[in-house]
Amino acid sequence: MRSKTFLSITGLVGLHLILLCAGFFAPYDPTAQDRELPYAPPTRMHFEDGYGFHFRPFVYAWTTSLDSDQIESYREDRTRRYPVHFFVSGSSYNLLGGYRTTLHLFDVESPGKILLFGADGYGRDEFSRVLFGGQISVAAGISATLIALLTGGLFGIVAGYFGRWVDEVLMGVTELFLSLPWLYFLLGVRAFLPLHLSTLRTFFLLTGVIGLIGWARPARLVRGLVLSSRHRNYVLAARGFGGSDFYLLRRHLLPEVSGLLLTQATLLVPRYIAAEVTLSFFGLGVNEPVPSWGNMLATLQQYNVLVSYGWLLAPACALVVTSVLYSSLADMFHSRLKSYST
Amino acid sequence: MKSVARLTLHVCLLAGTCFASAPAPDAAKPGEELARMADVSGHYGGHLTIGERAEPKTLNPVTATDVISREVIGRLMGDLIEINRSTQQTEPALAKSWKISPDGRIFTLQLRKGIRFSDGYPFDADDVVFSFNLYMDEAIDSPQRDLLIIDGKPIQVTKLDQYTVRFALPRPYAAAERLFDGLAILPKHLLEKPYREGHFEQAWSLNAQASEVAGLGPFRLKQYLPGQRIVVERNPYYWKVDRENQRLPYLDELVFLFVGTEDAQVMRFEAGETDIVSRLSSENYSLLLREKSRLGSQLADMGPSLEYNFLVFNLNDLSGKKLGEVAGKQVWFRDLKFRQAISAALDRDSIVRLVFGTRGAALWGNVGPGNKLWINQNIPHSPRSIETARQILKSAGYAWNPAGQLLDSAGKPVEFSIITSSSNTQRLKMATLLQDDLSHLGMQVHVVPLEFRALMDRVFQSFDYDAAIMGLGGGDADPNPEVNVWAFSGTSHLWHLGETKPATDWEGELDQLMQQQMITLDYAKRKQLYDRAQQLIAENLPFIFLGTPDILAGADSKVGNFHPAILDPYTLWNADELYVRSPAQENAGVR
DSSP states (O other), X not given: OHHHHHHHHHHHHHHHHHHHTXXXXXXXXXXXXXXXXXXXXXXXXXXXXXTEEEEEEEEEEEEEEEOTTOOEXXXXXXXXXXXXXXXXXXXXXXXXXXXXXXXXXXXXXXXXXXXXXXXXXXXXXXXXXXXXXXXXXXXXXXXXXXXXXXXXXXXXXXXXXXXXXXXXXXXXXXXXXXXXXXXXXXXXXXXXXXXXXXXXXXXXXXXXXXHHHHXXXXXXXXXXXXXXHTTSHHHHHHHHTTOXXXXXXXXXXXXXXXXXXXXXXXXXXXXXXXXXXXXXXXXXXOOTTSOOHHHHHHGGGSHHHHHHOGGGGHHHHHHHHHXXXXXXXXXXXXXXXXXXXX | OHHHHHHHHHHHHHHHHHHOOOOOOOOOOTTOOOEEOTTOOOOOOOEXXXXXXXXXXXXXXXXXXXXXHHHHHHHHOOOSEEEOTTTOOEEESSEEEEEEOTTSOEEEEEEOSSOBOTTSOBOOHHHHHHHHHHHHOTTTTOXXXXXXXXXXXXXXXXEEETTEEEEEOSSOOTTGGGGGTTOOOOOHHHHHXXXXXXXXXXXXXXXXXXXXXXXXXXXXXXXXXXXXXXEEEEOTTOSEEOTTOOBSOOOSEEEEEEOOSHHHHHHHHHTTSOSEEOSOOHHHHHHHHHTHHHHTOEEEEEXXXXXXXXXXXXXXXXXXXXXXXXXXXXXXXXXXXXXXXXHHHOOHHHIIIIISTTOEEEOSSSSOTTOTTTOOTTSOOOOOOHHHHHHHHHHTTOEEXXXXXXXXXXXXXXXEEEEEETTOHHHHHHHHHHHHHHHTTTOEEEEEEEOHHHHHIIIIIXXXXXXXXXXXXXXXXXSGGGHHHHSTTOTTOTTSTTOSSOSSHHHHHHHHXXXXXXXXXXXXXXXXXXXXHHHHXXXXXXXXXXXXXXXXXXXXXXXXXXXXXXSSSTTTTTTTTOEEOOHHHHHHTOO
């Protein structure tokens, strides 16, 4: 159990560190197009060539040719090796949001290219885009989850605990939110906003909209749980001994609810990251050329991309890894809380 | 004993349902004036399945506006004169011949005698007059009505005798015979009653019984299953025969399967569940090409379509609207040199390669290489040059700050957004390439994908946008449908809608040219006028043309007479000639 906890915490810290320092780990500018390499497959790493084994890994450049059906195919140009160099200077970026630098972990000499996860339809490096895209997506997913769960949790606890008219009013509001025609609401929101939004404003908008749409469902879950818990014997006993509302909420009901909220959080983070795909459709998502996992995943909605260019599933894999790490963390919290409350 | 008898009856009924086949073609009757297709041969039997992206909305040809409805209706109905999609020329259909008066105003059409609707009821001039009255009825508001109103006056339709009809146009109208294609002739005996009772719009909805719907097309309605399919069967009275005088169509049935999306169309085709697929994107086409040997399908790249994709700047009159920011940018957009610089900086070759997967053509004008009859070959195809673009901008008073950002003569950085439909991946891709191209000029361009209705609202109603990437054209090769775009009062005059008089001299000249070509009957003179119009458009760049995709289609190897065309409907225009080949013919490669 301990090793699992350690692994998931290390994994999460590592993931967030990598995403924070995306510019350093990514070899290229995520928006730079290379029109000679649309849908180029991942570069293969080599250690051996006709001259023997090399300790320094190297890659070959891709060359393209059109077959008789005019379908472009890639093959390695083996006439020249491009050794991988570490801690090299490349395109400039902001490290941790401020310090401008050109230092990258690895790269190969131009005109060679190292495309670890291949390239997208514009010849942009998918690896660099996954790293930069993760910055926005993970932050937006977590923030939106926090907004949804804090609002939903608060409404749910208050409604479930106080019951009567408070419950009726608050649940009426949640029902209103659940039944709103979101399609038209989002179209309306888009019409009121200026056409172009900076990435920062898009970020706040995304978290705001997703949080606003998402809080009602957890609120109903929490309310149900609180409603059943407040009549349990130990809660009634505590009340009998003169426990205040605040005490009962903090000591007995919150731990009960927190497990549910954490489970919800692990489900909601990946779902909210993917929700950006839908919002992009309404012009509310992160726009080209800035990457986000959401807008990168949107290209996978095309059947031909999905079946022809498997490497473009990279953001989906990143999303799965993130979800697994978050859910194992939630498991850990859940079991800790359980052991405290028993 | 009774139960045995009932069981036997059930079995008989079931067997009857299972083996019910399409009606056999009716033997030719004396006096029936049939159209003989001298170069068509095939054999009877079988059915073909077509995957459609959506359900049709109606079977009523007068009110249908969506592509799918029109595709299905087109197989059930016949026109007086047809455009042969292969030759792009007009051909006699229900009218066996026509005469045009020397002034080009009077068309006298001679109808085929002795032919019948798909319910066996005879067809004559009354049906033609009735149909045109429906199309021109203001209360019904048919989308075809605009075509039949010239200079605000309707075309006069008169029955001269049982098989002769006269169409009197308010003024000469070039290529007027092309108007008849797409105007289905309707059965007066079935539709007069609902029309008189005032509920014509509700007639021939999808819930209509098969017996209530009849037309002069190769097929007739058999069955509609909501959410699943429409089945149409052979019209036994169809008026075309093949070279062996066998009555067409060859197929027993055509099945339109509702599959949802283009991707689903491709998947169903790959799985062998559908036989014909059209309107393919280049990516899906390549996907099918890779599997061609496994699927054994016939795939066709028909070359560049007639559609043109373009970048348009908002040059609308914004006075009275609270759009100060857009109005401020219009100073750049109205500057011809600004538009010329953008056109010069565009990498159209990359659009063809990355957006159309090399299956398309770059465009420098509104008429593409697919329209061989009307293209002006003298429009220059200037190659991409960032250097030229920079020089043009410099000569127009633009400059660059040390960070490389483009500034106008007032020192304001050049920054604008391009809106486009979020559901059109090809146009989104064009916008992203354009954004990168223009960044080389120091322009900061934002791509804003919008839901289609929101996009239309901004372009046609609120004018709250800087620039948009859109597509037009594709209907017919003739210049007449283009009048709507290039005449200053046209409803698709996108860059400046609702003009009461031409805003610029060249727009005035363009309008004159388009109006004049409409009344010029001689092809050579018309071509001269349209050439000049194309030249004006290419020089003044109200649209900055980007590219056009190829028409890509595919069919199962068993489909005979599969001849896709670049005009809509790309694959089913000759549905009456399609047939199912026998395995022996397939192996021998018979088309």
